[in-house]
Amino acid sequence: MSTDVAVIQDIVNRLDRLEKTVFRNGKTKKSVTGKKPRSATGPSLLIDRLIKEDFFNEKRTLQDCQKKVREWGYSLSPSDVAVVLLRKIRAGRGGLKRESARDGYVYFI
Numbered sequence: 546m547s548t549d550v551a552v553i554q555d556i557v558n559r560l561d562r563l564e565k566t567v568f569r570n571g572k573t574k575k576s577v578t579g580k581k582p583r584s585a586t587g588p589s590l591l592i593d594r595l596i597k598e599d600f601f602n603e604k605r606t607l608q609d610c611q612k613k614v615r616e617w618g619y620s621l622s623p624s625d626v627a628v629v630l631l632r633k634i635r636a637g638r639g640g641l642k643r644e645s646a647r648d649g650y651v652y653f654i
Contacts, residue, residue, distance in 0.1 A: 587625075588621050588625045588626065588628075588629045589629050589632075589633075591614050591617070591619060591621065591629075592610070592626070592629045592630060592633065593639070594617075595610060595613060595614075596633075596639040596641065596654070599654075600613060601639075601641060601652055601653050601654045602653070602654060603653065604644075604646075604651040604652070604653045605651060605652050605653065606646070606648070606649060606650070606651055606652075607623050607626050607627055607630075607649065607650070607652075608623075610626045610630070610652070611623065611626055614626075630643070630652055631643075634652075639654065640654045641653075641654060642654065
């Protein structure tokens with residue numbers, strides 16, 4: 546019986562330590578792992594730059610986007626570009642739109 550009480554007390558002590566680690570004065574840590582919050586990187590930043598530079602004022606294809614990014618010294622696969630563009634369209638960011646064309650989609654603002 547005394548070992549059961551000791552085991553329970555040990556569990557309670559461990560939970561207390563865990564709660565103190567995770568919660569500080571009732572506030573949760575911003576990041577338990579110590580990592581910074583994610584921000585846009587890589588292909589997303591490059592597409593944001595295209596939007597800011599009014600690249601999409603004319604209808605553009607994936608290949609047009611790849612070619613422009615390649616001029617800046619970066620290399621993106623068609624799937625990288627397509628994923629970022631689609632996410633921005635679905636999120637409503639930058640006013641980006643797309644429509645079906647003969648050879649795929651064209652993207653524009």
